[in-house]
Amino acid sequence: MKQSKLFIPTTKEVPADAEALSHQMMLRAGYIKQISAGAYAYLPLAWKVVQNIQNIIREEMEKIDAVEMIVPAIIPADLWKESGRYDTYGDTLFTLNDRHDREFIMGPTHEETMTYIVKDVLNSYKKLPITLYQMQDKFRDENRPRYGLLRGREFLMQDAYAFTSNQEQLDESFNDMEQAYRNIFDRVGLDYRVILGDAGAMGGSDSKEFSAPAEIGEDTIVYSKNSEYAANIEMAASQFTNNEKEDAKDLQEVNTPDAKSIAEVSKYLGVSETNIIKSMAFMADDEPIMVLIRGDYDVNDVKLKNHLNADNLREATEQEITDQFNSTPGFIGPVGTDVKVIADLTVENLNNAVVGANKTDIHFINANLDRDIKVSEFSDFRTVKQGEEAIDGSGKLEFTKGIEIGHIFKLGTKYSNSLGANYLDENGRQQPVIMGSYGIGISRLLSAICEQQADENGLIWNKQITPYDVHVIPVNTKNDEQVQLANEITSELENMHLSVLVDDRKERAGVKFAESDLIGLPIRVTAGKRASEGIVEIKVRKTGEAYEVSKDEAPKKVQELLNEM
Ligand code: 9G3
DSSP states (O other): OOOSSSOOOSSSOOOOOOSSSHHHHHTTTTSEEEEEEEEEEEEEHHHHHHHHHHHHHHHHHHHHHHHHOOOOOOEEHHHHHHHOOTTGGGGGGOOEOTTTOEEEEEEEOHHHHHHHHHHHTOGGGGGOOOOEEEEEEEEEEEESTTTTGGGGGGEEEEEEEESSSSSHHHHHHHHHHHHHHHHHHHHHTTOOOOOOOOGGOOOOEEEEEEEETTOOEEEEEEEEEESSOOEETTTTOOOOOOOOOOOOOOOEEEEETOOHHHHHHHHHHHHGGBBBEEEEEEEETTEEEEEEOOOSBOOHHHHHHHTTTTTEEEEOOOOOOOHHHHOOOOOOOOTTTEEEEEGGGGGGOSSSEEEEEETTEEEEEEOTTTTTTTOEEEEEEBBBOOTTTTTTTSSEEEEEEEEEEEEEEEEETTTHHHHEEHHHHHHTTTEEOOOEEEEEEHHHHHHHHHHHHHHHOOOOOTTTTOSSSEEOOOOTTTHHHHHHHHHHHHHHHHHHHHHHHOOSSOOOOOHHHHHHHHHHHHOOOOOGGGGGGGGGEETTTOOEEEEETTTTHHHHHHHHHHHHH
């Protein structure tokens, strides 16, 4: 391919809000162009990489009998009203009306669409399991699209849906997809971890996330250096140390003027935070609920939301604290309340604790469970801390940032129930189809690879997904010897089924080399000063290693270097 015919709008400057390395480099190297916030054009070089990734995905899907198709991006809003998800995602859902004023949504994911398609077709256990997938743009009106392709409002996803007739078929599908995703991420050269994921609003029981370690990543991954344990912080569990057991003392009100926060109460009363109960007021699907946790911990909203199976969970407003909790903001407490009270496990063995008295400037000391505090259930809501003992006892927990590039869920029957997708089982009984849903964020994957592979001079691609295998550069296009040599090498390489980009532009050498580093093809062959001797320079982008070889040796040397990648 002649570079003069390609469209690679390289640029020196990047917008100030391009903080992520991948975002900066993909802009500077002319791989992407923003059309609107979170919506990017994939320019020729990026689109070639995406297609290479897609082909790897197709090969791995073929191996597990998953079948590709594609569905409309627009979905009748009624379908999401039927599944009950229309109201779950609020403003993040892109909606539109057609000329007949019928409402549609732009598909953010397609559990409903796929279930609608298979309904009444996959209606017998003899026809299951089936796994269908597509690779299509998804639309999510993110509040803060940023970091280029890492968090977009229109982004490319591979989304797969499994339809099975029993748990073991679902387990097998889940495991097959996990292995297929591992193969894909291994082949594209990504460093990743498979972690326990937050099933969130998906309603599924098991889920796993594929996370690419990267400083820019929005996920906090908790892992143990000494074991396989790794989890999203929204799921992570750890061991904690209990307080000393004491005999219950008499409950007593104490004056704590203006001491609202745990730190203020701890300081004012001279008690440890581990002996204070933090009481929090939440509205779960508009029901008031009080959540207790030991003062030195924080409630993890995602854990709490999943535990409550709530669609909407938020902290109560001051007005609600006054009206619905009969309390005073900053002095909330469980003693005497008729609101439902649930508590984190760290509260279970507390005694003679300090707790808000639901009155301004007043706390209780010596509050004890059962006698003073009625907890309806205990569960793990806390956010784990760095350095705590891993739940498997393998050692201290470490934190790292990660980019979620894949997620697989055992969905169950949430969508087949709501949309009536049933099959006849062996005993002739109607059963809801059991589903799995799986996805790779292809746009994010592209960015994650760049985050991990790029350097200060630009992008770096490996052999598996590079837009072109070799960059051939005649330094001076007015020098016939250099052009001739470059063309001879190019046809040799193409005869070896290598893809070649020839920089045939009338640009200064410095520009050609800088832009070659920027676009990041794995191997560069330069026909320059020593062209008259038939000598070219071969340079490996990733390592910088360079070799001067004769025209005859060059093709073999290039193939050798590529084979090592
Ligand atoms: C929405 C919006 C955002 C969303 C969803 C729906 C995330 C939503 C979870 C999934 C689950 C799996 C198939 C591929 C793999 C992931 N964000 N999720 O359902 F309407 Cl606005 O997408 N779907």
